[in-house]
Amino acid sequence: MNILITGGAGFIGNHVVRLFVNKYPQYKIVNLDKLTYAGNLANLKDVEAKPNYKFVKMDICDFEGVMRLMQAEHIDGIIHLAAESHVDRSIKDPFTFAQTNVMGTLSLLQAAKAYWESQPEKYEGKRFYHISTDEVYGALAMTHPEGIEPPYTTKASSGQHHLAYGDQFFTEELKYQPHSPYSAAKASSDHFVRAFHDTFGMPTIVTNCSNNYGPYQFPEKLIPLFINNIRHRKPLPVYGRGENVRDWLYVEDHARAIDTIFHRGKVAETYNIGGFNEWKNIDIVKVLINTVDRLLGRPEGADMDLITYVTDRAGHDLRYAIDSSKLQRELGWEPSLQFEEGIEKTVRWYLDNQAWLDNVTSGKYQDYYRDMYDKR
Numbered sequence: 271m272n273i274l275i276t277g278g279a280g281f282i283g284n285h286v287v288r289l290f291v292n293k294y295p296q297y298k299i300v301n302l303d304k305l306t307y308a309g310n311l312a313n314l315k316d317v318e319a320k321p322n323y324k325f326v327k328m329d330i331c332d333f334e335g336v337m338r339l340m341q342a343e344h345i346d347g348i349i350h351l352a353a354e355s356h357v358d359r360s361i362k363d364p365f366t367f368a369q370t371n372v373m374g375t376l377s378l379l380q381a382a383k384a385y386w387e388s389q390p391e392k393y394e395g396k397r398f399y400h401i402s403t404d405e406v407y408g409a410l411a412m413t414h415p416e417g418i419e420p421p422y423t424t425k426a427s428s429g430q431h432h433l434a435y436g437d438q439f440f441t442e443e444l445k446y447q448p449h450s451p452y453s454a455a456k457a458s459s460d461h462f463v464r465a466f467h468d469t470f471g472m473p474t475i476v477t478n479c480s481n482n483y484g485p486y487q488f489p490e491k492l493i494p495l496f497i498n499n500i501r502h503r504k505p506l507p508v509y510g511r512g513e514n515v516r517d518w519l520y521v522e523d524h525a526r527a528i529d530t531i532f533h534r535g536k537v538a539e540t541y542n543i544g545g546f547n548e549w550k551n552i553d554i555v556k557v558l559i560n561t562v563d564r565l566l567g568r569p570e571g572a573d574m575d576l577i578t579y580v581t582d583r584a585g586h587d588l589r590y591a592i593d594s595s596k597l598q599r600e601l602g603w604e605p606s607l608q609f610e611e612g613i614e615k616t617v618r619w620y621l622d623n624q625a626w627l628d629n630v631t632s633g634k635y636q637d638y639y640r641d642m643y644d645k646r
């Protein structure tokens with residue numbers, strides 16, 4: 271197959287590109303990325319010389335450019351990750367999110383439609399796989415009808431026992447209720463992808479994944495930002511009381527799920543991806559402090575006083591919790607790492623790759639960062 275991966279220079283994208291380039295030497299992998307602040311080709315140094323890999327700097331909104339590229343490379347599969355991805359940025363600048371996430375996805379769909387419909391075999395053997403987020407479902411409550419105090423142990427329909435902070439979970443049937451400009455834009459793009467299946471018969475798949483963590487994540491997101499700050503003994507800006515719950519998945523497990531679903535997922539279906547791994551923000555922050563301190567040979571917990579409670583994020587979703595039973599049951603995917611192992615690997619990676627962090631936290635980003643937190 272000739273596969274176009276969009277957003278391959280970003281956090282999740284580089285792991286997907288690496289997996290596909292290494293696992294499928296018979297495929298041609300074309301990585302299309304605009305290289306915004308979040309795209310970094312240094313993330314792909316280890317694959318850039320591989321014969322089955324090619325990078326193209328392009329904006330997904332460039333319909334003509336994408337069309338020409340698809341024709342030139344005979345693209346028959348698309349894995350679409352390119353997006354603006356940070357909720358705080360979407361609060362400050364929603365236009366960019368509508369432009370890239372909605373208009374960019376539409377432009378990509380139109381280009382794929384025009385190219386594939388011009389081919390004799392039309393949509394046969396083609397696939398448009400759209401990567402989305404669980405944030406489109408909105409926020410879940412932290413209550414239990416019988417008044418049981420969270421977290422409590424429960425059992426998913428896939429049979430897995432796990433800790434939960436409420437009795438409701440995001441399933442594929444849930445209606446969309448996005449709250450942030452980021453999730454509203456992602457929800458809209460999901461609807462466009464499904465509309466292209468329903469209207470034109472394009473073979474599409476949508477997946478909605480929980481929060482990812484791991485190497486190469488831009489240090490504006492909670493986990494890499496805090497690891498970097500702990501190392502440099504800078505304040506850790508915990509929004510509100512740190513009580514919000516997120517469901518965390520190691521990024522390579524997401525990439526493996528994408529591989530499984532791209533090859534074996536059913537057209538027109540939606541799959542939720544997650545590892546039944548809910549954590550309160552404040553508890554993660556404490557794990558990060560203890561891990562960084564231990565690995566740097568500081569007394570464990572010595573940096574707890576860096577925790578700084580700041581004004582809450584506007585419209586901050588209380589709890590995300592994905593039920594990935596369908597994916598586990600139907601396609602046999604399951605996460606390979608326990609959270610404790612994943613966090614240990616992740617902290618070690620950032621401590622060992624300070625040069626990467628320094629590179630991405632240079633000038634422009636620092637201005638943005640200062641601007642953002644000075645208000646608090």
Ligand code: NAD
Pocket residue numbers: 276277278279280281282283302303304305306307308309310328329330331350351352353354355356370374401402403404456478479480481482483488
């Ligand atoms: P990221 O911000 O790290 O990377 C986004 C990439 O897209 C960058 O390389 C950027 O240069 C590129 N890009 C942005 N605008 C572009 C444009 N107009 N044209 C071409 N390329 C463009 O994001 P990420 O965390 O890797 O997320 C990737 C995808 O996965 C997104 O669609 C996101 O919504 C989804 N997702 C992310 C998470 C998460 O926890 N990070 C969870 C679920 C789903």
Ligand code: TYD
Pocket residue numbers: 357358481490491492493495507508509510512514515516551583
């Ligand atoms: P983030 O990594 O931005 O992912 P998302 O908003 O997509 O879930 O944030 C994860 C959680 O951490 C979220 O509840 C917001 C919180 N948070 C902070 O408390 N402080 C911070 O500086 C950041 C970036 C996030």
